[in-house]
Amino acid sequence: MSNHSIIRITKELADLQKSSDLSLAVACRDVDVRNVKAIIIGPPDTPYEFGFYEFQVKFGRDYPGKAPSVLATTTNGGRCRFNPNIYAGGKVCLSILGTWRGERGEEWSSAQGLESILISIQSLMSSNPYENEPGFETALDESAKKDQKDYVAKIRHESLRISVIQRLEEYLGISPAGTVAPFASLDGADDEDDEKDIEYDELSINFDPFKDLCKRRFLWYYDSYLLAISKAKTEVKDGQAFTRMPFECTGNTMEGKFNYTELERRLRLIKKTLDAETARWAEEGLVLLKKETTAAANLQRQYEQVVEAYKRDKKVTLDIELVDKNPFVWSITYIGRPMTNLDGGLFHIILCFSPRFPEEQPRAKFETTLFHHRIALDGTPCYNTKRAEDAKSHVQAIIEALEEESPPYDPRTLVNPEAAKLFWGSEEDKKMYNRKLRRAVQRSTE
Incomplete structure (x- = not known):
């Protein structure tokens, strides 16, 4: 591959990784920029909502003169066709990839790149993907309308089951029977090298760059997943078979039955297991602290620096302490800024760090109940930082x-979901949002 091609790919990857777009993520091994993994977060208000769809992108030596090849890998082992243009075998039909005939001007050009490819794939994940199939774009008879509705229904179910639930169960060691694999303990590590082997051996064998991202996003969207299940239960019955679409054929279809009761059970177990994993970080952290490891020393130093920084910052009233003198668990007390909706509030936040920080990002939780569009019902805040390795930035x-x-x-x-609907609703909705927020702020000091 020419230097020009490598430089171009490297820049595209860097631009995407620095982007504030929460819908896309890309990664590759440092030694091989030609083979890239990408993940698309399913667009809101579609049957793909907040699903995790992964793709393999392979750049040839003639890139950007020729489009890369793209393979969808979220297919349930080749058994699920998530879209008329995304086959069960992984083929992605797009004119810019040269895998589908397009109109003049829709074919690949060197002005396009990885981001434009991913955005094009994302655009296939629409609220009515039935229309993506050629010849079915303008079908308006009653039979077609029923098929459209049935197609959306089964995509929503399988998006939750395959792209979210199966993925997280695999990450967390949850078996189909609902048992959770025991986690390796750090107690047996004799020194820092042993500890490093335990923590990073899996990463060296299997390149799975989105594991932590999907875990954190699951915590963000957990309430939305439950809301989608609650709504779907009013529309379909457990045990009801999926409707086969006219354009589906053997080996390239989406077969199955609805079972939202089971999906809800599995979702709740994933949430419980993730919470247990976060709690276990504190226990592992104390082991590393006792062993005087570099990871513990680094976090202790960052904690001391952050405390000093906020002592000097007169704009923010913030107090940070370690829980049980453990540098992996920070207790944050924040006093709401004057002249804002948070004025006078007293908010307690726990920030837990993984022993593998920053490869695994910290998890925060508000112990103070707060009605806010950026805070989930369990207290998980939705936030993003470009300086992942810096504790203060979190x-x-x-x-x-x-x-x-x-x-x-x-x-x-x-x-x-409820707070978001009010915050972005009518003037009256926004007033109701502010009233609920203020009531929560007032209760925070009681």
């Missing part, structure tokens, strides 16, 4: 997400 990002009064609309940051 604290800053949480406070900024909490304080932002006129944020740009991004449905992927709205993790409390």
Whole structure:
């Protein structure tokens, strides 16, 4: 591959990784930029909502003169066709990829790149994907309308089952029977090298760059998943078979039956297991602290620096302490800024760090109940930081997400469905949102 091609791919990857777009993520091994993994978060208000769809992108030596090849890998082992243009075998039919005939001007050009490819794939994940199939774009008879509705229904079910639930169960070691695999303990590590082997051996064998991202996003969107299940239960019955579409054929279809009761059970077990994993980080952290490891020392140093920084910052009233002198668990007390909706509030936040930080990002939880569009019902805040390795940037990002009064609309940051609906609704809705928020702020000091 030419230097020009490698430089071009490297820049595209860097631009995407620095982007504030929460719908796309890309990664590759440092030694091989030609083979890229990408993940698309299913667009809101579609049957793909908040699903995790992964793709393999392979750049040839003639890139950008020729489009890369793209393979969908979220297919349930080749058994599920999630879209008329995304086959069970992984083929992605797009004119810019040269895998589908398009109109003049729709074919690949060197001005396009990885981001435009991923956005094009994302556009296939529409609210009515039935229309993506050629010849079915304008079908308006009653039979077609029923097929459209039935197609959306089964995609919504399988998006939850395969792209979310199966993926998270695999990450967490949850078996189909609902048992959770025991987690390796750090107690047997004799020194720091042993500890490193235990923590990173899996990463060296299997390149799975989106594991932590999907875990954190699951916590963001958990309430939305449950809401989708609650709504779907009113529309279909458990045991009801999926309707086969006219364009589906053997080996390239989406077969199965609805069972939202079972999906809800599995979702709740995933949430419980993730919470247990976060709690276990604290226990592992104490082991590493006792062993005087580099990871513990680094977090202790960052904690001390953050405390000093906020002592000097007169704009934010913030107190940070370690829980049980454990540098992996920070207790944050934030006092609402004057002249805002948070004025006078007293908010307690727990910030838990993984022993594998920053490869695994910290998880925060508000112990103070707060009605806010960026805070899930269990207290998980939705925030994003570009300095993942810097503990202070996480604290800053949480406070900024909490304080932002006129944020740009991004449905992927709205993790409390009821609060989000009011915040982005009518004037009356917004007034109701502010009243509920103020009541929660007042209760925070009781």
